[in-house]
Amino acid sequence: MNFEKTPGWLDWYAKPSKPRFQVPAGSVDAHCHVFGPGAEFPYAPERKYTPCDASKTQLYALRDHLGFARNVVVQATCHGADNRAMVDALVHSGGKARGVATVKRSISDAELQALHQAGVRGVRFNFVKRLVDFTPKDELMDIAARIQKLGWHVVIYFEAVDLPELWDFFTQLPTTVVVDHMGRPDLSLAVDGPQFALFERFMREHANVWSKVSCPERLSITGPKALNGEQHAYQDVIPFARRIVEQFPDRVLWGTDWPHPNLKDHMPDDGLLVDFIPHIARTTELQRKLLVDNPMRLYWPEEG
Numbered sequence: 001m002n003f004e005k006t007p008g009w010l011d012w013y014a015k016p017s018k019p020r021f022q023v024p025a026g027s028v029d030a031h032c033h034v035f036g037p038g039a040e041f042p043y044a045p046e047r048k049y050t051p052c053d054a055s056k057t058q059l060y061a062l063r064d065h066l067g068f069a070r071n072v073v074v075q076a077t078c079h080g081a082d083n084r085a086m087v088d089a090l091v092h093s094g095g096k097a098r099g100v101a102t103v104k105r106s107i108s109d110a111e112l113q114a115l116h117q118a119g120v121r122g123v124r125f126n127f128v129k130r131l132v133d134f135t136p137k138d139e140l141m142d143i144a145a146r147i148q149k150l151g152w153h154v155v156i157y158f159e160a161v162d163l164p165e166l167w168d169f170f171t172q173l174p175t176t177v178v179v180d181h182m183g184r185p186d187l188s189l190a191v192d193g194p195q196f197a198l199f200e201r202f203m204r205e206h207a208n209v210w211s212k213v214s215c216p217e218r219l220s221i222t223g224p225k226a227l228n229g230e231q232h233a234y235q236d237v238i239p240f241a242r243r244i245v246e247q248f249p250d251r252v253l254w255g256t257d258w259p260h261p262n263l264k265d266h267m268p269d270d271g272l273l274v275d276f277i278p279h280i281a282r283t284t285e286l287q288r289k290l291l292v293d294n295p296m297r298l299y300w301p302e303e304g
């Protein structure tokens with residue numbers, strides 16, 4: 001099937017630079033997606049955007065180019081609860097990719113087992129209103145109870161303004177809970193202001209909560225340009241991400257977010273995103289935890 005991209009859609013960077021920062025051996029890109037290809041894996045009728053294709057082969061070429069060893073492929077909303085493209089990526093990864101699925105309450109135990117067999121280790125609950133229609137919380141809680149038995153975790157995606165309203169639901173989840181992109185803080189607010197303090201409290205008071213310190217390109221207001229020779233791109237994100245990495249070094253993950261859905265202003269060079277890592281994880285020990293130890297513990301525990 002042929003799909004028209006959403007008007008203004010930015011395609012992913014075809015020739016990313018080689019990062020200067022060499023990631024530790026065995027590093028995991030713990031947040032990335034595949035899109036279609038639409039001709040093989042059609043986009044979901046209920047999708048809120050139509051992306052450009054971004055295949056498993058292209059994803060794994062990027063992995064090798066950036067120096068990563070493994071991927072965690074997260075189901076993108078443009079595929080709804082049809083996990084075939086993501087599962088196809090996992091089963092053709094030679095064991096180097098695990099996945100996070102989107103499922104409905106109607107999924108059977110046999111279907112959950114098949115996802116597990118393919119390498120799925122989590123489900124994603126999305127609360128970003130521009131991306132998905134509302135799913136009742138009792139349905140999500142039922143799913144969480146079922147996937148807990150498989151040893152999976154729940155990935156949650158929400159915006160910081162919605163954390164107070166979602167707090168009770170999140171804190172009742174029975175599994176490990178992984179927050180996408182630090183709960184999308186509003187970077188026009190102070191790092192030590194009440195909004196980010198609530199997110200830090202969420203992590204501090206709940207030892208089952210982890211965070212991806214990913215997506216500076218999505219959160220930044222200052223943007224990709226270094227403002228002077230001393231400073232790095234996305235510099236306004238640095239104090240937020242550093243705080244999370246340094247306070248919760250054993251509960252953080254990092255990912256490219258390739259192929260970067262829904263970016264309106266610029267498409268990041270994935271090599272430069274990798275060069276951002278040492279600005280938020282400043283020691284080799286923090287870098288190893290972020291890129292190797294933590295994702296391995298969550299996604300490949302049998303190798304620990």
Ligand code: 0GY
Nearest residue numbers: 075076077078131257261262
């Ligand atoms: C991300 C962010 C976004 C989109 C999705 O599944 C998705 O469609 O995750 C976004 O638009 O903020 O994590 O890739």
